[in-house]
Every structure is written in C-alpha cells, then in structure tokens.
Amino acid sequence: MTTYDPTGAEGAADAGYDAVVLAGGGARRLGGADKPGVRVGGRALLDRVLAACADAGTTVVVADPRPTTRPVTWTRESPPGGGPVAALYAGLRHTTAQDVVVLSADLPFLTEETVRRLLTVLRTSGAEGVLLTDADGRDQPLVAAYRRTALRRELTMLNGAASRVGSTAGGGLTGLPLRRLTAGLDLTRVPDPVASFDCDTWDDIATARTRIREHGHVLDEWITAVKDELGIDLDVDTGVLLDLARDAAHGVARPAAPLTTFLVGYAAARSGGGPEAVAEASRKAAALALRWADEAADAKPDAAPDATPDTSRPDAG
Template sequence: MNSNEPAAYDAVVLAGGGARRLGGADKPGVRVGGRALLDRVLGACADARATVVVAAPRPTPRPVLWTREEPPGAGPVAALDAGLRRVTQDDVLVLSADLPFLAPDTVRRLLTALRSGGAEGALLTDADGRDQPLVAAYRTTALRRELAVLTTSHGNLTGLPLRRLTAGLDLARVPDPVGSFDCDTWDDIATARARIREHDHVLDEWISAVKDELGVDLDVDTGVLLDLARDAAHGVARPAAPLTTFLVGYAAAQAGGGPEAVAEGARKAAALAVRWAQEAEKEAGQEAGRDKAAETGGPGPDAG
C-alpha cells in the first residue's frame, strides 16, 4: 500500500430492525433528498475494502455483502456479530442505516481518532453529548473479544443493548451533532429533508443524488462547470448553458472519462465562450460605428 493512502477498513451497516417509531416503514428505503437513507450511508463509506449490510438484500448503488442475524430481529448486538463474521480488516466502521448527513469526512475523522491513540473504538457524540455507538470505528479484535464475553455470560446475544458491548471498550469520542443525526421518527425525516434544501447544502445534495441515480462515480470540480455554464449563458444564450455542460460531459466520456477529461473539456468550451462573446462585442461596436457614420456622412469603422 502506498504510504500516502489511508489504512484499509471494512464497514458494517445495520439496516434491519422494525422501525416501530416510523410505524413499521422500511426505514433504510425512506428517501431524503431523493436518495434512500441506506444509499446515503453507503456513499459515505464508499472507500471501505468491504461493506457488509446486515439486512435482507435490496438494490444498492454499489456492491455490498449481505448477511442476517440469527434469528432475524434479534437486535443490534446480534446483527453486529453477524456482520463481523464477514469482516477481514483490522479496523471496522460500524454504522446504522439512518444517518442522512454522514459524510466521507466524518468517516475519516473517526478512523483518524481510532488510529491516533490507543483507543479500541472512536464514536461520535450527538448535540447532547450522548454516545452514538452506531456511528463509530472500532478495532475488530476488540469487538470480537467483547462479543465472546457477552455470549459466554448470556448464552446468546438476542435482545442485548449495545451499551453492554461498548461498556468493556476503551473509547475515544468525536463530537459531531450533524453527522450523528439519525432518523427515528417522521419528524426527524422532515427535519432532514428540510435541511438538505437549504441554500448551503442543496447543490451538493442534488449532485450526489444525480450521480447515484445515474450510477456515476466521478468527483469533479463543480465550480469549473458552474463557471462554464455562466460563461455560455452570458456570452452565447441562456439555453447554451445546459447544452454546453452536457457536451463537455459527453466529450469527457469519449476521452476515457475522469476529472481531468472533464476539466480539459470545460477549459476548451469556456475559452470558446469567451471568444464568442468578444466577437459579438466587437461586431456590436462596429455596427454602432457604421450607424453613426451613416448619420454623419463620415467613413465607417471598416473603412480602409
């Protein structure tokens, strides 16, 4: 592994449960900003070596491993135990499937907090300072050790609360009231849906939703594309903005795709838009000169 690359990790996403406070709705499939809650969580941990989802299989925007706790509905500790059986990395990210604002940066912060000291786990705390053990990174061996202790003590893991598992771990804590926000009720869902439509969030949320819908995994400089759209709209005509950005994307795909191809296509199209606008301005100036010459009887601007 390159020394500049982050250490590998696996992810376990708990996506079962009865969602009683949502009236039994399929909570992982509830859409916020046009994307299922589960899909949003999977997007935040897209660089995991393997992602294990503990739930009945369903379509997802990227490949994952599926497993179930035994018996189904046995609770979060049993679900985590089932997920860990598919984990091979030393560090594991453990997440619930109802985190609308979880972001890759939050995942990196958790892994950094875990690896920068001697802790066995690093978890987020919410706005009230409460631990959130399902938004956390753990040492895989430490979780397996505590699961073995609980199994010996109780005979099985059915119905056990997560605090029984985390009580035996040395934990670091990372305050994050946004990343730890989860959706337990319809009011929570409404809050999440309203927040992503705020001015500071809506564009990023929309782009992420479109990429998920189209199956596109490409990070590009959206500022470059927005500047291009502005130049095309102002320098050519308003409808030129979406058509030009579409053509840049198409050209980038033909060139093999990638952020560099998009940036190069945007650079060329932006330069063309500037030349187009300058030519129009020059022509407008010459037309004005010819009109003035006609009024005064003098030579026009094109007179040699």
C-alpha cells in the same frame, strides 16, 4: 473514556478498514416503514451511508438483501430481529480488517470525511473505539470506529462463549442494548451533532429533507443524486462546470448553459471519460464562450469604428 479534540489529527486514516452497517431494525417509530429505503435528497438512507464508507475493504450490511448503489456482503443476525448487538455479532464475522467502522443505516448527513475522521482518531488516540456524540452529548455507538479484536472480546464475553465469535449462534446476545457492549471498551468521544443525526421518526426525516435543500447543500446533494441515479462514479470539478454554464448563459443566451454542459459531457464521454476529459472539454467550451462574448462586445454600435468622415480635419475628403 475521553473526549477527543480533533485539532491537527489528519491523514492517519490511510490503512484499510471494513464496515458493518446495521439495517435490519423494525422502524417502529416510523410505523414499520422500510427505513433504509426512505429517500432523503432523492437517495435511499442506506445508499447514503454506503457512500460514506465506499473505500472500505469489505462492507457488510446486516439486513435482508435489497438493491443498492454499490455491492456489499449481506448477512442476518440469528434470530432475525435480535437487536443491534446480535446484528453486530453477525456482521463482524465477515470482516478481517484490524479496524471496523460500525454504522446504522439512517444517517443522512454522514460523509466520507466523518468516517476518515473516526479512523484517524482511532489510530492516533490508542482507544479501542471512537464514537460520535450527538447535539445533546449522548453517545452514538452506531456512528463509530472500533478495534476488531476489542469488539470480538466483548461480544464473546457477552455471548458466554469462551473464544467463539465465528459461530453462527448469537442467541445469548438477542435483545441486549449496545451500552452493554460499549461499557467494556476504552472509548474516545468526538462531538458531531450533524453527522450523528439519525432518522428515527417522520419528523426527523422531514428535518433531514429540509436541510438537504438548503442553499449551501442542495447543489452537491443534487449532483450526487444524479450520479447515483445514472450509475456514474465520476468526481469532477463542479466549479469549472458552473463557471462554464455562467459564461455560456451570460455571453451567448440563457438556454446555452444547459445545452453547453450537456455537450461537454458528451464530448468527454467520447474522449474516454474521466475527470481529465471533462476538464479539457470544459476548458475548450469556456474559451469559446469567452470569445463569443468578446465578439458580441466588439459588435455593439458604440464599440464599432466611426465611419463618418471627420470634416474638421484638413485632409478629410
């Protein structure tokens, strides 16, 4: 078992993978609240996790079905409420990829970059599993990537079945702690106190909501929340839009900023949508805003030509 130094390990996460998200716990420390549905930054915790593994070939959520921002495969452990090992057993049955990302549904700061990092380390370290450690150095086996064959091996051994992971019966796994599963795996650890932060209590939820609204995060969080709410799956250069809004506000009038960006979006949609259409509409509107500002500067009294004759010149008349 080792701790991984991520320096230089980039670009090895191109191959496909599947994801299993465990979202069926009782949330006793939240008073039995529907934890996957609790919103942080306007988005349900489960949807935030699903966004981080959006490029998985198959995403399995072990919980009762509910509306989500992207389609997933639903399943449940048997019996329901049997704990994380039984839930993982149930979810793994619906996966086929060699590598499987295993996640809890309460990770507000998990990103696609974190998932890719886990897969990169898994594929370059030779380990059977790679998991994050939290701020206190504790293992987080539900923020991890594993070799599917290794998980099947350990689950089969724990369940007491010779070679049957495909069975729906996982009674032998009920109530087992995850450390019983991970103890048999060759693991690599990656420290990440932010991505590994999970929400077990209302204080954790409050901490996450506060951080989401910090200056360095709030804009990206808001844009992502708006896209989720509107059902828009579009990656655009927000810097271009911000520059356009600034130019419109400065060169025309402050209310011109939101109205201009709205019109840019409308024009892009009329042109077929997509990042290229947004970029082109933004370019045209930004050029117009600059021309508008230039004209305003030329129209200032101190910039206008002096129409008063210069009587000091001999030919003035």
